[in-house]
Amino acid sequence: MTDRFDHHVLGIGNAIVDVLSLTDDAFLVSEGLAKGSMNLIDTERAEALYAAMGAATEASGGSAGNTVAAIGSLGGQGAFFGKVCDDTLGRFYRHDMRAMGMTFDTAPLPPDATPTARSMILITPDGERTMNTYLGACVELGPDDIDEKIVAGSAIAYFEGYLWDPPMAKDAFRKAADISHAHGRKVSITLSDSFCVDRWRDEFLSLIKDGSVDILLANDAEIKALYQTADLDTALRAIQVDCPLTAVTHSEKGCHVISSDGIVPVPTTPVERLIDTTGAGDMFAAGFLYGHALGLPNEAAAAIGNLAAGEVLGHIGPRPQRNLHQLAQQAGLL
Template structure:
């Protein structure tokens, strides 16, 4: 097995976030649950919601893409596979990810759905409510899974959101096979409770078949996987089924289990929570960077917590500060 060219290669939704300040009253009027993510299936409905929102700004997003952006900011070589359309937002996404130094060569789709976008409403308490039109992202074909890129990555990182569409799910299954044949590790982030509820049995089939080496989840996703409201019991039960489990607990920190090894760290203190968009994505970036650097579980968790804290201190899902320098300073 050759040394990897990239520390991490991710497959995920290639979408552009449109971020807008909002109010609890607007969310209630729109019938939204604060802090949740809902899918929009009709591009006209996405356009109509956008028209009702306040002023917004465009930032390239997508869960796994945010993680890759964090890894690039930490100095780790990485690649990304995801589909945009041949339109203005697609050009925005491609420019942004390539400008970070990320290897991204997935051809843009012509015809069909436009580039995906996520309409993110941010309330004064920093909570984000996401309304996602996946567009072209969900139609990632198997042909877009470049075998050479997958085999060149030390870890293949899969975004659970993309498991919802049959075409992109088939592409990810092909990628798992390529990574396994190349002797690489495979990581999966569960993404959201609704993803778990729709695909719990499939995820367990992958885990039990030894196809997943590293699983990222938050409290609610672990509860949904194990169908147990006792979070400590749910984490313990899930940890014995996967080689490495990382569970985030929001303001209560995060923990990781790997065989008999267990580590837990508190959340990093910040002055004010501005926007929680992308916090879990940047946590994964810090943890994966730590693992790529040969760090132990506790240090990797701390790196994740530092990156997540920087993320929630400003609007937008990607780093603003020099997180590489920030991690070095805080680790000492």
């Protein structure tokens, strides 16, 4: 992409404050939680789980929000559409996004309305995270929150699969995708997690096959869930037919980039110490999409994605703690 744009990536997703806590498998069993899952919960369950979990750290999160924040750390320009309430957590979230230089102008709900979303993220010793999400104000994101000028000026409009849970967000997606394509831009979506795929498989496949999606991001579990197969090669060959460009991650093994040019593995350097996998996929998306927006070859963009994901694995929290642009420069990737 060589034409002028105001933002490299526009993220559209659920604006969620993450509440992160270290725990063990026994606690997950006692709470009836499937390890590695993302569970949507109501207010009562959110309060009960928060009371039961151990000491916690609060951090601005949400899949697309994390990706846009990482775009800033990479040295790019990002924007975000997401709904918060004008409450303490909402103001905290808005400040975080703007402090990183991101454009975040979505009008908040009034203080007495539905509270800002939060996700209780339980991290076991193996670094796996189990998410329990109260969507709160997120469900109010709709077509009226889509700013046409920002969409038109963004190289890539990036949507998280979790948007398919709040009903109005689907209309917001379609409006933004139409605007993006009308201005010659690209549309990307992440499948978010295999449970999300199970809920919305048919609709995701329809979006991919009808040309609404130009760039698909997924991990190996999600892509296999999409095509209902236990064989990764089968899933990769299927998505090669259905989508112009796909990147499928494989944890410490790196990723595959799939396009009409072939199915290309891109290895990564394993992290020295795995602390927390929260946000790893979001960081990969940031690196890959930023590289694509710069016009880099697909493999080079994937290498930046692998590097960004590796940084977030080494600490608690879903967003980078070191400057990703400097890390990429040191690695010769930017």
